[in-house]
Amino acid sequence: MGLATATIANAEDYRQVLSSSRPVFLLFVSARCPACSQAVPLFERVAANYPEVVSMVLDCENTPRHPEVKGTPTWLIYLNGELKEAFKGLGAPEGQDQFVEDTFARYAR
Structure with a gap:
């Protein structure tokens, strides 16, 4: 599977993951x-500090197409099943660490 750490097989899997009461962070990669x-x-290192967030790395080749994903990496953030934010990439290289940390912290309870 390469970079991916989770699998979404179909639309029902998406619904199940997104039904979580916790924030859901999906990082789509290739x-x-x-x-x-x-x-x-970077995503995995920061995610390890936020167990209250459901964090998944998904390989676009093995995951059903998501309408918000038009390139990789794409980071989608859901709260109560609703898409809150979508990022193409993780920002400028020199600020990525802070961007990812700040984003996780914003959604952590």
Whole structure:
């Protein structure tokens, strides 16, 4: 599976994940994407500090198409099943660490 750490097999899997009462962070990646290979370790490192957030890294090749994902990496944030934010990439390289940390902190309870 490469970079991915989770699997979504169908629309029902999406519904089940998004039905969580916790914030849900979905990072869509591709094995052929150089930016993804840098985004995944950062995302996972920060996510480890926020167990109250459901965090998933999904390989676009093995995940049903999501209408908000038009390239990789794409980060989608859901709260109570509703899309709150969508990011193409994780920002400028020099500010990525802070951007990811700030975003997780904003949604952590």
